[in-house]
Every structure is written in C-alpha cells, then in structure tokens.
Amino acid sequence: MQLHLKAELFQKTGSFKVRGVFNKLLTLPAEERDRGLISISAGNFAAALAFGASVVGVQATIVMPSGAARSKVDATKSHGGEVILTDGDLLEECNALQKERGLTFVHPFDDLAVIAGHGTIGLEILDDLPEVDAVIVGVGGGGLISGIAVAIKTQRPHVKIIGVEPATADAMTQSLAQGQPVHIGHPQSIADGLAAPFAGEHTLAHVKEFVDEVVLISDDEIVEAMRRLILESKLVAEPAGSAAVGALLAGAISFPPQSKVVCVVSGGNVDPSVLKRIL
Numbered sequence: 001m002q003l004h005l006k007a008e009l010f011q012k013t014g015s016f017k018v019r020g021v022f023n024k025l026l027t028l029p030a031e032e033r034d035r036g037l038i039s040i041s042a043g044n045f046a047a048a049l050a051f052g053a054s055v056v057g058v059q060a061t062i063v064m065p066s067g068a069a070r071s072k073v074d075a076t077k078s079h080g081g082e083v084i085l086t087d088g089d090l091l092e093e094c095n096a097l098q099k100e101r102g103l104t105f106v107h108p109f110d111d112l113a114v115i116a117g118h119g120t121i122g123l124e125i126l127d128d129l130p131e132v133d134a135v136i137v138g139v140g141g142g143g144l145i146s147g148i149a150v151a152i153k154t155q156r157p158h159v160k161i162i163g164v165e166p167a168t169a170d171a172m173t174q175s176l177a178q179g180q181p182v183h184i185g186h187p188q189s190i191a192d193g194l195a196a197p198f199a200g201e202h203t204l205a206h207v208k209e210f211v212d213e214v215v216l217i218s219d220d221e222i223v224e225a226m227r228r229l230i231l232e233s234k235l236v237a238e239p240a241g242s243a244a245v246g247a248l249l250a251g252a253i254s255f256p257p258q259s260k261v262v263c264v265v266s267g268g269n270v271d272p273s274v275l276k277r278i279l
Helices: 017-027 044-056 070-078 090-101 112-128 143-153 171-178 201-210 219-233 239-249 272-278
Strands: 002-007 037-040 060-065 082-086 134-138 160-166 213-217 260-265
Touching: 002 112, 017 044, 017 112, 037 044, 037 090, 044 060, 044 070, 060 070, 060 090, 070 082, 082 090, 112 143, 112 201, 134 143, 134 239, 143 160, 143 201, 160 171, 160 239, 171 201, 171 213, 213 239, 219 239, 219 272, 239 260
Parallel strands: 002 260, 037 060, 060 082, 134 160, 134 260, 160 213
Antiparallel strands: none
C-alpha cells in the first residue's frame, strides 16, 4: 500500500488535543469560561486544556489518575494547570470539585465542540490526499475518530474509517457490542492515551454511524509499532500515537494493493520509562 502518516505529535503540547480544546474554549460563553475550567485526563488532554486556558486567560484544574505518567503531569503543570491526582473514580472526583468551586466542566472527548475541533484533521487529510482510500485512528474515548470520521465521510463516503483499541482497554468495542456506553473501570495499557474508562454517548453514536470497523491489538504490537516509527520514520510517537500503525503491522487490517492509507500519529508525549523499554 501507499502509507501516509498524519503527524499530530508536532502540535503544541505534543498531541492533537489542542484542536478540540481551542474550538471548545473559543465557542464557550465568556461567563462560563471565566469561572475557570475543570476536566479529567490521563495526560494529553490535561496539558492541552492547561495550555488553552492560559492562552484565553483562565485557570484549568485537571483530575488525573495517581498512576499518570510523571512527564504528563509535569507538562500539565508547566502550562499553568492545577493537577489533582486520585486513586478513585476520575469523574466522581471531578464532579465533586466542580460543584464545590463552581467551575465549568470541559469533557475531554464527549463534547460536540471538542469533536468538531478534532475533525479539522479529517479536513486536512482530504486537502493533502484527496484520493485517500482509508484512515486509521487510535480510539480512547472516541473524540478523535468521531471528528475525523464525520469530516471525511460527509465528503467522501467511500473512504474507510477504522479505529484501533488496545485489547486491554476496549471501552468502545464493548460499548458497540452492547449498544450503549460501557464503563470498564480502570483499564491498563501501555497506551495510556487510549485507556479511557468509558465511551461517550456522542462518540459512540458517531462511531456507530461513521466508522467502518474497530479492531483490537496487543500492547506488544503497539510497542513494535513505536520501535518501527522511531527507527524507520524517525518519529518518536507515544504508544497511543503508534496504535494505528501497529494495527497494520500486526495484520489486523488489510487493504487491496496500491491503496492509499493514512495512519494518524496522534501524539508524541512518550514517558522516558516507556522509551527505555522500546529501545
């Protein structure tokens, strides 16, 4: 096939997340924005929200799991974000703080403005490669693939949109099977950016309508994709950003000869400890 990489790891804060953050913050009523923001994240959305909040001049508080990568916690703080670490349920802790402080909740993926912001990736893919046959995207909560799928399918219905989840963090796959958002607790995967504990109502609806298939791959297959991206493409992608390529390398997806395929390399915020394991 002819493989193209959409390299979102060069974005400010190191991932695609700033796209959805800025679309949300710039469309949010000023009175809601000025109360201060709060959200939940394993890392990339946390840094993006902290950065976005600093640009528009408000404070952001992010509830993160106590096991979050230290590099992602530090990155969030470096952009001015307040980090609250918890061993408990992220959303419950977030809701309690939101009510206590009167903050405005910004959902990391199940928000239509956030989804639309991420959809700009799909528009850029069509601009750069109008003859694209398929786009492969890592899936956590589903905000990224939802935006990309809508942007592409509404203009090129024949283009295949395929999601990739870690086998040990398959909230979207389980939600599709049950026809409703499923909460899977505290999923564990080297791809922390894809280890969402649940799929959203909006993202599940988008995936059901616009995504052709969601496949599962192992952490070992994700690690191999990271290694190949580093050695052959010179891209230091984090595990979540490597999943799309991992699905191809593992044979989880196949296409006819000469197909033009795009893999979204969604982020490059790899923790040093993970990088040592790869190399």
